[in-house]
Amino acid sequence: MIAPGFAGVEAQLWIWIMAMIRPGAALMAAPVFGATSVPLQVRIILSAMIGIAATNSATINLPDATLVSYTGFLFIIGEIVCGVAIGFALQIGYSAAFVAGELISNAMGLGFASMADPQSGQSSPVIGSFLSIIAVLLLLAIDGHLMLIAIIVRSYEALPPGDAMLSPRLIMDLVEFGAMLFSMGLVIALPVGAALIIVQLVMAMLARSAPQLNLFSVGIPVAVLAGIVLLAIAAPVLADGVMRAMETGLEQSEVMAGEG
Template identity: 40%
Template sequence: MISLNFGFGPVEAEFWRLLFAMTRIGAALFAAPLFGATSVPAQLRVIVAGAIAVLVCAWTPLQPPAELLSLPGLLATANEVAIGLALGFVLQLSFAAPTIAAELIGGGMGMSIATAADPSSGAHSPALGQYFGVVLTLIFLGTGAQLNWIALLVHSYEAFPPGSAWFAPDRLTLLTGFGSSMFVTAIAIALPVTLILLLVQLATGVISRSAPSLNLFSLGLPAGVLAGLAALIAAAPLLSDRLADVSATAVTQAAALVAK
């Protein structure tokens, strides 16, 4: 068997124990939408993962595999990475719902070309999605949902002890099932605004048929933008409630993923 031994005795054993605990935590922070943003330095993620791993090592009887570079040790490490990525991906699914809703609303308003660089992923996303993302982030942090998620991450060591519990296929099925709720939430967020935009487009179409001399583009685009902005202002209280539900759903889904 291949083993790592630098001759430091108990100190070295605690080091490998801490490093093994950081595997699941680091993978979860890497996949999470807030902690894994490209604007967050990798050194900060390592420091946070190490701090949480110290608490995990103190609170749980975590024991790494005896041979980390053996086949069982590598499989146990891969299982830790899979559990961490799954816990972070649950948050990604919830945070993607406002972006999908922004795509629907922006397409109806004619603002699909208004894109900006997303600081979380580095990709281009609609400007309206940036607004939704900022509001959801404020609600997520304001309600303390990130603390509940970290608590679930620590609790996952009891539900899935390293080396003795595998991330079974039924958990992956549960994870993919969360994708349907993401689309339902996105439709619920975009529905009030898109209905108003549909009425405006119908009215614009009727006007263009009754007066063909009018320029449809010069009339329809400003009307769609103004109606969309008015609908967003009117639906602002509903939007905050929906995003609060998204924040709570993210933690609830993570809890269901690590439930025994």
């Protein structure tokens, strides 16, 4: 027999568990929180905290049938899709740093040099890993992680649980935003990449004017040295481009949360 004071505990626990689905999906798809180095227990605790806070701003009505039913399945799928869309929008803006790093690495002749990326656990060009670390620091500096949590909480008002299926317009907005990934990466890499292309052209003209010059023994060190110097000079411009890309990702996350 359940004590009278605990009669509604089970129902409240189910509400909190269902409220954890959207934040959990968003944190898994978002940068920093979704990194392989972040323990699963931390993401579960954060999801519970965000979900419990969100229940104060929105009423969560569980399906009348059991969760192992068609309505329960739609409820869970809607929450997962909504959370993944919010986190993935920010992830696209964050990934622009990887695209820029790969372009710069290829222009420097370091396309073959790769290292393990702490966010994804996969190997990536060294310049891409360098820019990704800068992106993480800038995201934390502008309180992007807190802004993402606030967007998730506010999404419960615009897209209440049980009616959180994204409209075709929002899905198309996310697809079109994904197409901007390469353009944002190109804009970030443009200052250093354009200068490195000029360096490569100069080396090509030297190779044509002096055929006895070994292009591989001279060109690669010059390109690497020029790339390092240019990265140091253009660091403020690169940081500004990365920050603008992540701010655009946060704006797209607000659109996915139904606030746009």
